[in-house]
Amino acid sequence: MARGTGSAAIERAPSRLQAFRESALVERAAVIAALDAVIDPFSGQGLIAAGLVQGLVVAEDRAGFALEVDRSRAAAYAPVRDAAEAALKAVPGMARVSVILTAEAAPAPAPRTAALSKAAADQGRPKAPVPTDRPAHVRRVLAVASGKGGVGKSTVAVNLAVALSRRGLSVGVLDADVYGPSLPTMLGIAGQPAYEDGAITPHVAHGLKAMSVGLLTRMDDAMIWRGPMASQAITQMLSQTRWGAAEAPLDVLVVDLPPGTGDVQLTLIQKTPLDGAVIVSTPQEAALADARRAHTLFQKVNVPILGLIENMSGDIFGRGGGRAEAERLSIPFLGDLPLDAALRQAGDAGRPLAAADPSGDIAGRFDALAAAAASGLGL
Secondary structure, X not given: OOOOOOHHHHHHHHHHXXXXXXXXXXXXXXXXXXXXXXXXXXXXXXXXXXXXEEXXXXXXXXXXXXEEEEHHHHHHHHHHHHHHHHHHHOOOOOOEEEEEEEEEOOOOOOOOOOOOOHHHHHOOOOOOOOOOOOOOOEEEEEEEEOOOOOOOHHHHHHHHHHHHHHOOOOEEEEEOOOOOOOHHHHHOOOXXXXXXXXXXXXXXXXXXXXXXXXXXXXXXXXXXXXXHHHHHHHHHHHHHEOOOEOOEOEEEEEEEOOOOOOHHHHHHXXXXXXXXXXXXXXXXXXXXXXXXHHHHHHHHOOOOEEEEEEEEEEOOOEOOHHHHHHHHHOOOEEEEEEOOHHHHHHHHOOOOHHHXXXXXXHHHHHHXXXXXXXXXXXX
């Protein structure tokens, strides 16, 4: 039952709306529009249309990319880089911008020579790498995924990990979202982890073993990494971190995947024996359409989908879209989580709400999600 009525309720409404606005993320579409408004002096097109923007990263309140141009034109593009930085800084909510001007020599045409056919040459080449083994001393690996950013996937991953730990399981969290690592903030951890006896020693917070690329780089660095570099970083953190020991294996490793369905996600899924995945989405159609793509990706690589979680349920984004989509996809609907400012505030303070308020409604919802996930993983 509401504790306030009339004017008191009206006074609370703006504050809740303001809390939502403060937590809003920079929209990728706004960044792309701003960059395409900056004109390439040689083609007359916007930077996006001209294909000059490489490795675009949009995460929370920051954005960055590499402006790749021919070496002979590097000096001419310096003002363009400055214009692109100014355009990004003008995007609402933008706090940090990184634009790197890179100049490459145009590749010389290779001389034509006689050679074996591709089919014949392939016979002597090593085959594609097979999937790696399960991380040492880890019983189960659970992926938390989303088809797009901004749906609260990382918040769900961290609090779900806490709830799994509350069930008496030993739990680790890997922040594989290399372009927008948020685990250090959400768990209140900092500093480079120790490297001992050929393995990385993860941080421990709120009963969780935690590893993130955010612990290996500066907080304000933009991750201008191509797909292979990002994939290699994730694989290294996954395989070289001391998650457990022979006498005390880790029960479950929760992997917070990068949003989307690109090569980084595909590489990680192919190289890691995932025991299950949960998909996080908000209730509106724009997010659910991307959740379907994530569902398709996991289906194609034969990863069991444990179910879908509807996040930010309420008056702003709506209700029930996640349940309807789960029914349409014939996968379990694991539950819904309301749009609650306390959930964001706890994460910003480095104390996941499932740990900070274990008897509250939100913690109870995560306990139910953890029970369903543990059952799906056979734990």
